[in-house]
Amino acid sequence: MGKVAIYARVSTIEKQDYKRQISDCKTAIGNLYTEDNIEIFAEQISGYKENEARPQLSKLLSIIENDATYFSKIYCTEISRLGRDPRATRSLIDNLTDKKIPIFITSINKQTLDENGERDSTMNIILQVLMEFADSESKTMKKRSKSGLLQSVINGNAGGSKNLPYGYTKDENKKLIIDDEEAEIIKEIFNLYKQGNGFKAIANILNFKEVPTRTQKAFGNQLMKYKTEKTADKVTWTDVAIDKIIKNSIYYGQRRFKGNLYPAPAIIEEQLFRECNEITATKTHRNYLTTYTYLLKDLLICGCCGRNYFAKFKPVEGGDKVYICSSRLIKGGNCGNIGVNISLLESAIYEEFISSGRLANYIQMNKVDIFEELKTKISTLEIDLKIAQSDVAKKENEKKRLLDLYLADKIDSNAFEKKQSEINQSEFELTTKIDLLKEEIFQNKKILDKQSDKQTTTQMLIDAKDNRTELKTLFNQFISRIIINKLDAKTVLASVFITYGGKEIGHPIKLFLNIRGLISRPMKYEYISAIGIDYRPIYRRNILLNNPAKLLLEVEEKKIVYDPLGEIDDFLIINIPSENLIIIENTYPISKKS
Known part of the structure; x- marks a missing residue:
């Protein structure tokens, strides 16, 4: 007695396994063949995959190719188990028919060859209809599945996976909600990144603190299939995991599905998310081996394009010593905004804090x-x-x-x-x-x-004047952001937003920097302090929207030259005294050993 084969298949999206198919085929075989003469080929894979991409089917066909008499019959429950693509399935059936190997379909209790081993014409018509129906049914099911998943996302459902985004869980109604304990970790990740820590450094910190990963919590000691097999409890934080979190818009309340965004519970503010992703885009991470401490790192924003500014410093005669827009790092992306001298900008802010007395409060x-x-x-x-x-x-x-x-x-x-x-x-x-x-x-x-x-x-600032690390820490406590705009060939507006009592003040301190003073001899570090003006800049998403020329015009009309013996007006041309100059040239890098 020859052998028979059972072919069973379920797709990756089907909930059931193929045990029922195997059982139904064995029932159809009955006592005609013993267990030793029944070979089973079963797999979980899409029916639209080519035969070569389906390991079990490929194995079955390879045996037949080598010996067409090895199997006397092939059993399957439905024609769709052999394949979903009508043309590919038709070709498979024709190939087996030419080799005189019948396929028995248990759902209709018929086979492809008649009693004489010839093609059954009636069965041929039935199979063609069944194949077209299987194809149509599959496409309809996929559409419904996608539609159902979309509706689930719109309704705020969490989905069936254990592997939810870190920081989230689901309630008794299967709605996506914030996991308060994990949410604190997410906030820590974003804040650490904003402070200048790289992905790997953050992962190291979390592993050092023994913070459990999502995989550890969801799968316990289950064996996981990575490049090297390991149990879930051994899966630690990696730079890749941190990268994905930083770039996942769900954390500021925008869940991504099929390229579109839908509302979700927010863990962090959108501003923090965008700041972190701007740092990612321009790769301005902290590097302990470049030891210059830039006082305004991660605080400066371009008023033209909204990207962050970064420091470019070459400690040589005539070398760059400027904060510039990160759009210059993008090929063809330069927004046209101007760079501003590091020492001029830092010194102007320092002088304003020291001289105005506003910082004491x-x-x-x-x-x-x-x-x-x-x-x-x-x-x-x-x-x-x-x-x-x-x-x-x-x-x-x-x-x-x-x-x-x-x-x-x-x-x-x-x-x-x-x-x-x-x-x-x-x-x-x-x-x-x-x-x-x-x-x-x-x-x-x-x-x-x-x-x-x-x-x-403010004595703290005075004492910290020559200690850039201490001064940077103080600046970061009171400055939330600084927006930079070129007003004309000689003037740059620095809009310094201050945090007061934990909240950002709506109207920034406006400093008008004289960039031409740096090319004069002797060099002048000079700015105009505008404590109050009628015309107020309008910003949206960190971009200056209204006419900066009008702002400059009002300043030019009202400014006076500062006279130490005269009255102090709201508009002062301030020459920063040498004792309050913050000169970056006074710091030196640590060079690597060769």
Whole structure:
């Protein structure tokens, strides 16, 4: 007695498995064949896949190709199990018919060949109708499925997957809701990224804190199929996971489905999401080995295109020392806004804070906020430090293992020296990072100590004048954003938005920077302070919308030259005194060892 085959298939979107199909086929076979003479080919794959892409079907056809008499019959429950594409399925049936191998369809209790082993014409017509119907049914089902999924998203449903976006869960009605505990982690991720930490650094911080991943929570110790198999509880945070979170619009309340956005519960503000993604687009991440501390990093925004400004500094004679729009990094994307000298902008803001006396109130109002933010900052830096110290220890072990291999003659001298050089370079970078982290922790702790002093005033800024790390920390407590606009060939408007009592003040401090003063000899660091003007700039999404020329005209009409012995007017041309100049040239980079 020959053998028979059972072919069973379910698609990837079908809920059931193929056990029922196998059972129905065995019932149809009855006692005609023993278990030893029945071979089963079953798989979960789309019926629209080509035969070669369906491993079990391909295996079945390969056996027949090598020996057309191996199987005397093939059983399946429906013609759609063989395939959904009418032409491909027709070709498959014709090929088996030519080889005199009948296909028995259990749902209609008929087979493709008659008693004489010839093509059954009636069955041929029935099969053609069934194949076309199977194709039509599948396409209709897909449309309904897509429509149902869309409606589910619109209704705010969470979906059936365990793998929900981190920060979310579902309620008893299967609606997508915020998981309060995970939401705090999401907020921490975005804030860490805005503060200058890269994807890998954030992943390291979360792993160091032993924060469970979504996979750990959803799948426990279930075996997961990655490049190397591991159980779910061993799946840790990675830079890829952080990257996906930073770019996922669901976190500011816009759930993406099939290229469109639909409302969802928001965990963070849209402004924070856009700021982080702007940093991603321009790759202005913190790098501890470029040791210049830019006081206004991540605070500057282009008033023309809304992108962030970044610092471009070359510590050589005539080298760039400017904040410029990140649109210049995009080929053909330069929005035309002007760069502004780093020292001029930083010094103008510093002088305004020191001379106006306005900052004293801000410091007092924000003391609690600063205290909490500094504690969080110090905690994050200390975790960074522990991770870096652990990495140095690993490098020492690498060097020992490398030396053992060399002494055991398992690697030659060239390979040894090359690998040793790589480890030494990596170790140098880590030790440099450790030194810088220690310094930053020390400076932040100094500020924290000062925050406990009830007499704290603008004296903090005065004392921090020559300490860029401390000064940057203070600036970040009171400045929420600075919008830059070129007004004419000699004037740049810096609109400095201040945070007061935890909220941003609606009207910014407006500083009109004289960029021409920097090319005069002697060099002039000069700006106009406009405390109050009738014409107010209008901003939307960080872009200056109304006519900046009109704003400049009013300033030009009202400005006066500052006379220390005269009365102070609302409009002053201020020459920044040398004692209040913040000159970036006074800082020096740490060079890498060769």
